[in-house]
Amino acid sequence: MTARQYRSHRGLLAAFDTFDAPRAEFDAIIVPTGRPAPYLRQAIAAAREHDVFLLLLCSRRSTIASAALEAKGAGVRALAIDIDEVDPGLVPPFATDQLLRETRFQRPTDTSFKRNLGLLIAALAGWQRILFLDDDIDLPDTADLGVAAGLLGEFPVVGLANAGMPDNSVVCHAIRDVGQAQDTFIGGGALAVGEAAFGSFFPNIYNEDWFFLLDGRDLRPSAVTGLAVQKRYDPYRDARRARGEELGDTLAEGVFGLFDSHLGLMHADERYWREFFADRRRIIRETIALVQRSKIEAGLRARMVDSLRAAIGRSELITPELCTRYLRAWQADCVRWRRRITELRRYHGGSGVEQAVGVLDLPSFAQAGVDVRVSTGRRRSAAPVARV
Template identity: 45%
Template sequence: MSGVGHHNSHRGLIQEPGPVDRRAPVDAIIVPSGRPEFALVEAGRLAALLDATLLVLSSGYSRARAVPDRLARLSTLQVVAVDFPAAGVRDMPVLETSTVLGRSHLQRKADTSAKRNLGLALARMSGWRNVVFLDDDIVVPDAADLERAVALLDVHDGVGLRLGGFPDNSVVCHANRETGELQDTFVGGGALAVPADRIDSFFPEIYNEDWFFLLGDTALRPVSQVGHALQRSYDPFSDPDRARGEEFGDVLAEGIFARLDQHLPIAAETGYWSDFLRARLGLIERIAKRIDPATPKGVAMLRALDAAKGRLRSIRPVDCVRYIEAWQNDRKTWRDFIGDLAPNVGLDAAVGAFDLSSFTSAPRGRRRSKPERTAPRPALAATVPLSPSPVRRSVPVVR
């Protein structure tokens, strides 16, 4: 691949593991849930089969109080459901990536990233080693695939399941595929195993936050894929606001990963982003020319692409540079925060330290035995912050 522009696949960045015949225990499945409680049945089934704690972080249509009752038939399941406050969680760090865009319409307001970050903090304080982030629209046919994924965390910072079913792409990338182009997917947070005991990444408040989570300071962390999961289908073109909300994050992630494909470092120069923004506009216009405007689906696709193009035209190269610099600052902020947390205090104490409301159910049946743990994993290459940290809020310490 060469030149500046969209790459239809970043598959070459993923380390292929080969046959995986080893399994390791899953300590917890963490679900940032916004759908009604019935959407958690699949995550509950998996957690019960794997003897893992199910941690549900609820907002929107998901009510923490109702989660244990909804999953009560899973008698061996230990579930902890936490109400995620609309105003955010006390004592979580204030991240520059959530403020650098100010009141700009480029700012994407969603709490998925914040819930995942809380999950990382609770996991560290609970003493969990291997956790899986699972979205509430994901199905995993073989629960053992999650054990195979965490078995690879000794030498990887993230292991995703290969997503089948409905592709996990942005609106623009869905349109690219729908109009006949090859369009791949990448490792995503919808089904992602992470080493909670040592990972020092965070999820910024932006579309493609999982891609940013998998980055080091200048390159991609060691990442792999194994097993299979299915994402439930939806219509990506039904609401043009989806395309608007995704565009800035899609531009940044695709622009960064296009450089990584070419073994180049993450770019924070306006010249590169000026070229990439022009290439992105050309991509959207080429896709639009391939769409039949005489069909209802074509009309919806064109409306969505017009929305993406309108948002794209408001993105300046300096916006990209400022966001990347803020993200680099936040990496240091998050590293300090996660390192200062009181370790191994247990989930109840961790939830209490953040002054959160939780609802639990304890298993009633006999717990199944877990696979034997592998030997302690070595620390991977340390990352070095590129910029100083902004001022952050206090960190909860349980005594």
């Protein structure tokens, strides 16, 4: 077996032209947002055009008051939740989190939690088709959403093809920026999810959306169609970005490399990871050399080299044992998550979004003239929710 990092995983996806695919409508668009309310306008426009419910999961610079007002002004049905006030215990404790806690590999972000909470609400509400849409994504043609929703009749997950800033890790950006071949894949930024995939979850690691595409052992049947445009950003602005991505990028690229080689997770043993590390680190070192010899502007060139050196430095701390332990923990988490979803569906499934909010004990309070309902069932302060 030859372990290597592939430059493209497109062969793992079924591609559909928007003219030939079936069409349907989503039950909800779910936006994990951390930016000010104007960044929600694309999602709000899509929700208005398709008359779809909008679930806004807010933190950082996104407030439920401004998010709800933005949606209300457009006449969109919406629910805005302040993630900072949500009980983290709503999502089961994951072994993968415990494994990385208080290590250099712990990832202090809330994107995975937001998406997992969205899945819990979807399962309780009885939704069958949802769209995860990030707040930095533009949709050139919102009609593509109908195609993505329609394909969920055949595929558990369908991604919109990214025609904007490539959705890659810092390492893969650098590979492309020095003129080497480097493709993109589908991701959580614009991802249609059918009810059959609600039993999958987003681990708190970089490339969490790639792990979501798996069923615990193999890649779920997945498709790509339409277009989404990710807004531009500077991947080399802070070398800590590359450092924080390295474990997740290594794991995901290693696992998907197995699939590209027509192998499975059973082959991801310590020997495989040792061979994979050698290839990945070779690629990063060769990319550093190419950057240094390139005619890229001096300041940018220096930032690229700093980022790549940060990645290789963090890579040297990743061991074959850590990778095998992480995958075992992740598989245990898959079972834990499916059990959580099954229990919710059995006792509360199909109750509608208002009942879902109550079951999860996410009481609401008034924003922009919204009705008030307060629960006293929890010891800690209840999670604010704004409805319009």
